[in-house]
Amino acid sequence: MGRFVQTATTLQAFAAPQNPVISDGVQTSWVSRKNSQTSGYSSTASSGLHNRDANAKEGPAMGSSISAAEVRKFEELAKDWWDPDGSSAPLHSMNPIRTHFTRDALCLCFGRESRSPQPLQGLTILDVGCGGGLFSEALARLGASVTGIDASQAGIFVAREHARADPLIHERTTYRNITAEQAVEEGLQFDAVVASEVIEHVENVPAFCNSLAALTKDSGAVIISTINRTPASYAVAIVGAEYIAQVVPKGTHDWSRFITPDELSHLMEGVGLPQVSISGMFMNPVTRKWSLINDVGVNYIAYFKRKISVPV
Amino acid sequence: MVGSALACALGSNSATSSLRVLVLDREGPTEVTSPSSNVPDLRVSTVTPASVQLLQSVGAWEHIAPPRSAAFQHMQVWDEGGNGYVRYSAAQVGRDNMGYVAENRVLQTALMRRLKDLKNITLLWPASLEALTLPSYALEAHEGPGTNSLAELRLAHGQTCKARLVVGADGARSRTRQLADLRTFSWSYHQRGIVATVRTQQPNDTAWQRFLHTGPLALLPVRDGYSNIVWSTSLQQASALEKASPHEFALAVNEALRGGFPPARNPLLPMRSAEEFAAPPAVFAVEETQQRSFPLACAGAGRYVRPRLALVGDAAHVVHPLAGQGVNLGFGDVRTLADALTHAVETGRDVGELGLLEDMYEQPRQRENGIMMVALDSLKRVFAPQSGVLASFRGLGLDIINGTPALKSSIMKYAMG
Numbered sequence: 001m002g003r004f005v006q007t008a009t010t011l012q013a014f015a016a017p018q019n020p021v022i023s024d025g026v027q028t029s030w031v032s033r034k035n036s037q038t039s040g041y042s043s044t045a046s047s048g049l050h051n052r053d054a055n056a057k058e059g060p061a062m063g064s065s066i067s068a069a070e071v072r073k074f075e076e077l078a079k080d081w082w083d084p085d086g087s088s089a090p091l092h093s094m095n096p097i098r099t100h101f102t103r104d105a106l107c108l109c110f111g112r113e114s115r116s117p118q119p120l121q122g123l124t125i126l127d128v129g130c131g132g133g134l135f136s137e138a139l140a141r142l143g144a145s146v147t148g149i150d151a152s153q154a155g156i157f158v159a160r161e162h163a164r165a166d167p168l169i170h171e172r173t174t175y176r177n178i179t180a181e182q183a184v185e186e187g188l189q190f191d192a193v194v195a196s197e198v199i200e201h202v203e204n205v206p207a208f209c210n211s212l213a214a215l216t217k218d219s220g221a222v223i224i225s226t227i228n229r230t231p232a233s234y235a236v237a238i239v240g241a242e243y244i245a246q247v248v249p250k251g252t253h254d255w256s257r258f259i260t261p262d263e264l265s266h267l268m269e270g271v272g273l274p275q276v277s278i279s280g281m282f283m284n285p286v287t288r289k290w291s292l293i294n295d296v297g298v299n300y301i302a303y304f305k306r307k308i309s310v311p312v
Numbered sequence: 313m314v315g316s317a318l319a320c321a322l323g324s325n326s327a328t329s330s331l332r333v334l335v336l337d338r339e340g341p342t343e344v345t346s347p348s349s350n351v352p353d354l355r356v357s358t359v360t361p362a363s364v365q366l367l368q369s370v371g372a373w374e375h376i377a378p379p380r381s382a383a384f385q386h387m388q389v390w391d392e393g394g395n396g397y398v399r400y401s402a403a404q405v406g407r408d409n410m411g412y413v414a415e416n417r418v419l420q421t422a423l424m425r426r427l428k429d430l431k432n433i434t435l436l437w438p439a440s441l442e443a444l445t446l447p448s449y450a451l452e453a454h455e456g457p458g459t460n461s462l463a464e465l466r467l468a469h470g471q472t473c474k475a476r477l478v479v480g481a482d483g484a485r486s487r488t489r490q491l492a493d494l495r496t497f498s499w500s501y502h503q504r505g506i507v508a509t510v511r512t513q514q515p516n517d518t519a520w521q522r523f524l525h526t527g528p529l530a531l532l533p534v535r536d537g538y539s540n541i542v543w544s545t546s547l548q549q550a551s552a553l554e555k556a557s558p559h560e561f562a563l564a565v566n567e568a569l570r571g572g573f574p575p576a577r578n579p580l581l582p583m584r585s586a587e588e589f590a591a592p593p594a595v596f597a598v599e600e601t602q603q604r605s606f607p608l609a610c611a612g613a614g615r616y617v618r619p620r621l622a623l624v625g626d627a628a629h630v631v632h633p634l635a636g637q638g639v640n641l642g643f644g645d646v647r648t649l650a651d652a653l654t655h656a657v658e659t660g661r662d663v664g665e666l667g668l669l670e671d672m673y674e675q676p677r678q679r680e681n682g683i684m685m686v687a688l689d690s691l692k693r694v695f696a697p698q699s700g701v702l703a704s705f706r707g708l709g710l711d712i713i714n715g716t717p718a719l720k721s722s723i724m725k726y727a728m729g
Contacts, residue, residue, distance in 0.1 A: 082460070084667045092667070096659040103660070117330030117657065138660030165447075165461040166476070166662070 081132035081158045087249055090241065090283070091134055091197065097281055097290040098196055098301055099138040102223045105277065105303035106192055109221040118143030126190040126215055128180050129198030133159030133173065139194070140172035147190070148175045149183055180211040189217045196225040196301075200258050206267055213271035218308045222273050225281070225301035229258035232297045245285070261296050265304075273304035313416060314625030314642035315481030316423040320370035321650040323430030327657040328650065333433045334473065338482075340437035341424040351598055352534040354507045355416040357639040358519070364412065366643050367422075371429075375422035381414035382533045386518040388590060390575050392525060397575040399587040410519070413532045413540065419639070440468045444478065444491040447619045449666070460662065463620040477664040478621050479649070481642075486627035489613060494623065498611030498630070503527055504550035505633055506543040508603035509534070510562055512593040520592045522569055529568050531592060539595065541565055542633055544608055554605045558597035565595050608632060610685060616674045620664035622649060629681045641681050649673045 080086040084093075107114035110123065121143030127136040130148030132155055140146045150156050156177040163169045178186075193216050195208075202208045212222050227237050234255050242250045265275040279292045281299040292301075319335045322328040359367070359381070367373040387410055390397035402410045427433055443466040462474040480488025489496070516533040527544035534540045543553065543565070553561060569592045611630040616623045625642030652672035656663045 096655070096661060099660045100658070103658075115326065115658070117327055137662075141657075141660040141662070162460060167462075 081155075082134075082162055088132070088134070089288075091131075093283065093288050094197075094281065094290050094299075095134055095138055097292060098135065098225050099142070101225075101279055101281075101292060101301045101303070102139065102194060103142055105223060106221055108276075109219075109303075109305055110191070120144040123191040126183070126188070126193045128183075128193060128195040128212065128215075129201070130159055130175065131155040133162055133175065135194065135196050136173050136175075137163065137169050140169055144172070144192075146173050147188075148173060149178050149180065150175075151177070151179050153177050180208060180215065184211050184214045189215060190220065191217055192221045192223065194223040196223070197227075199224060199226045199264075200253060202257075205259060206270075209267045209271050209273075213268075213273055213306065216273070216306045218306060220306045222268070222304040222306070223301065224264065224268075224304070225299070226264070227253070227258050227299055228297055229255065229260050230297050233258060233299075236298045240285075261300055261302065264302065268304045272307050274307065276303045276305050278302040313420050313423065313639065314646060315479065316420070316427050317366065317370065317372075317643060318479060318481065318624060318646045318649060319433050320372060320423055320426050320430065321366070321646055322653065323427070323433050324370045325650065325654055327654045329430075329432050330657060331432060331653070331663065334475070335427065335433060335435045336439035336441065336467070337435060337437040338440055341421070341428075341435075351601055352509055352536070352538045352540070353415040353417050354509060354540070354601075354604055356413050356532065356534055356540045357416055357419065358532065358637070359412045359414050359419075360637075360640045361407065361409075361411060362647075363640045363643040366647055367419075370423075370426060372419075372422040372426045375425060376412075376414050376418055378412070379535055380418050380422075381412045382535045383409035383412050384517055384519045384533050385409050386590070387521070388518055388592075389521045389523070390589070391523045392572060397589050399589065401587060404587075413519070413534050415534065416639075441482075441487050441491065442466045442468050444488065446478070446492060446621055449619060460619075460665075463664065475664075476620065476662060477653075480621065480623045480627045481625050482627055484609075484611065484626040484630045486623065488621070489623055489627050492618060492621050492623075494616075494618065494621075495614045496611055497614065498609055501544075501608045501610070501632065502547060503544050503608045504547055504605045505608050506541070506545065506550055506553050506561075506603050506605045508541040508543075508558070508561060508565075509598050509601045510539050510541055510565065510595040511537060511598055512539050512595055514593045516593055518590070518592075520569065522592075524568055529565070531565075531569065531595065538598065541595070541603070543568070544633070550605050554603060556603075558599075558601060558603065561603050562595050562597040570594065612681070612685060616677060617666065617669040619666045622669050622673060624649060628677075629685060631681075631685050637684055641684060644680060645673075645677050648677050 081088055083089075103119055104114050106112070106123065107119050112119045119142055120139060123144045125136075125139050125144045125146045127133075127139065127146055127148040130136045130150050131152070133148055136146040136148040136159065148156075148159055150159070156175045159173070159175045163173050163175070176183075193212050195212060199205060199208060212224075216222055227233050237253055237258075238255050242252060261278055265278075268275060278296060279301055280294060280296040281290055281301055282293045282295070283290050283299070315337075316335065319333050322331055322333055359376075364373060367376060385402045385408075387400040388397065389399075400410065402408060424435075427435060443464075445464040447461045447463070462476060463478045464472060464474050465478065466472050478488065478492075480486050480492070482488050510531075512531075512533075515537060516531070516539050518533070520531040522529050524545070526546050526549055529544070530542045532540045532542070545553070553564060556564065574591060575589050609630060610632055613623055613628050616628045624645040626638065628645065629641060631638050631641065652668060653663050655661070655672060656665070656668055661668050
């Protein structure tokens, strides 16, 4: 049985999954990876928004002005960010379930077959508050071209470093150290905008919702996941997660800032994005596995679809 | 075999058919020219219904099904020293058969044939692995490449490639496992197994297994009226049996299988199943064949995975051949790993991510394979000593199993996967 199997997701970013591809000689493409990447990648970011050189415009520069000590600090942080048992453990364990919800919602929105291999192929997605790029990478693997933005310089550093290791992710992701408001000012628009575990940290929620709407193309979608403001969410998210299980650092959340599904859907409706569907997310405290449930009492994720704006 | 089964599974599923799979093989495909015209090969595997299901789902079963293999309807286990016996029949659990016996080369050829039809799979041979660079475990990563850097393989001819996941399916002496620095534990039984192809007097539809003083002897139906012998015994007897002529060997098998008294009913146990003990058929030597021997051992890898690496089949675990479970454990690995990778593709996870491989592949498989390794090992140990008291307890145990339909069918269902 002297054999072993090597599995590699196709490195050509948009080599269609069903495409009988490989004809041009897998041998050549894997012996010399670099050629296959550059030749195989065709930019689908036709919007022109997906410009990797857009970094120049960014607020806090990540270039030469950064000290070596800072870089080391970020590198340490990078390791922790992507450590499934580190301080972002709950995000790691939540990632498959929020990706699952988002995949199905976007497939519904854009008429895709959610079970097909690359269901989000060709869609442009903005990940607001992308942090280390956990969610962005998952969406990129489903075929999307993802732009991740975060106000934290460290998060963007981590996300870029992590993406560098995998050519497919590197080609399909762009990370920028800007805020949602800055993105609006630049006039950026995407097929879909996701804001996962972010809105509870935002100062001005109505203004934030406005920005999300401005960043979404007509008939596009917005996905928001956050924590409800209920006694149960206080018990789970603050007492449970921060103090008892200590799976997230203390002080991560301020319960009074949590937003209820009703408040959120009202706000989103007001900016032209009525809610299409919503689901609760529940983490089994023993197995730490997440599942989608009907009860939105603690964690929830919702899908909003932008109405076509009719110019008056 | 297990490696190509995994490749076929990945190619046959719509989600994982987006993965580009490169299969490296040392030897390349072996073509079997009209398998039914010649004597079956010595190396055979018992294929449980669960494994049949996998082979069907990957589209390889049609090239394995009878007449290329043989189904068996009964299984009978009995003891030379004690009086106990157990006889299982497929009809008891409402099945047509209890499994199949197929030559390894038939399994290999069928899988390889299927593999060539799959568009996302490339087969490269002859290929051997020279070096393997894997990312470090998350917590040890203080410098060097990131924890998600791709695995890098260097082949014997200097070719290199990168992969998100490397699967080691390269057998008991896995080079992949060695290069990945995964430790193994093993113990030897100080025994050897003798394999031979024979003919039986009557058509054979039963997997026979007798526990002799020196070790278990199994007689399995293969195709076209041939049967296969797997005889585990002491090193000394093994060496004598291997040197014997096919005719002398057949005589020894008949003596071992049919000698002594058939098990009698246990008068202390009132409940009896309808299954009566059946006498095994006499065997005859087949011209131009020769019995061969191989060492018996039990081995396992402490870990089946590390970042961007998974071991499957014999590379992860070697069990005593006594119940013919080896390849079925390997196919079980394939099912679980293919499911894990399907989940990964559907939820945008990295197929080589350690957490995914641990939770969805290693944990369930180590549990399952561990149970089987311990079960086979303890069965082997229970049957090894032949003191009168132990032997009679054992006979009683077999009788209780045989006389308790619920227990019997649950054991059967387990053995049938």
